[in-house]
């Protein structure tokens with residue numbers, strides 16, 4: 001069984017959706033470790049309540065290289081096959097990425113390459129787009145930039161606030177993250193340039 005390492009910083013609803021899909025058998029994988037960089041991350045308590053291996057590695061005040069090395073060590077100790085960033089609010093160092101080549105995914109609440117970075121839903125609203133959504137992508141050293149595995153689109157409604165738009169997008173995040181994880185774990189894909197395509 002393939003082993004997931006899930007990295008969170010806060011609420012952890014994407015982590016929970018993945019855990020639900022694992023529990024129901026819809027996603028054939030196991031959660032080897034959940035790591036939070038903030039002790040107050042709500043997802044940490046949820047992970048513990050579910051009886052999962054949940055580890056807090058506080059990042060505050062630590063040098064990026066030093067911190068990333070401790071996270072990599074924890075992931076390796078748990079024999080993680082795929083690293084899933086789920087609201088993990090940190091840029092990964094080159095060394096971290098090299099430790100898991102092609103084996104780190106992230107979810108972002110916009111149709112990348114539109115609106116990378118913070119407050120993507122607010123950015124979409126203020127820009128005035130009529131459609132937004134979410135993206136699961138491989139992680140490289142740039143912010144929200146690696147090859148795209150899956151996307152889902154949602155309408156932006158005239159009376160949307162950042163909260164209502166976020167909720168509509170989140171529903172799709174919870175669906176496509178597990179789908180993307182399943183695809184990547186299956187190995188049935190190839191990457192051509194930036195394109196993630198079905199394996200031949």
Ligand code: GRF
Nearest residue numbers: 011012013014087107108109
């Ligand atoms: C999600 O919107 C995700 O796309 C972004 O951060 C948010 C995390 O939410 N990267 P949660 O912690 O999974 O509930």
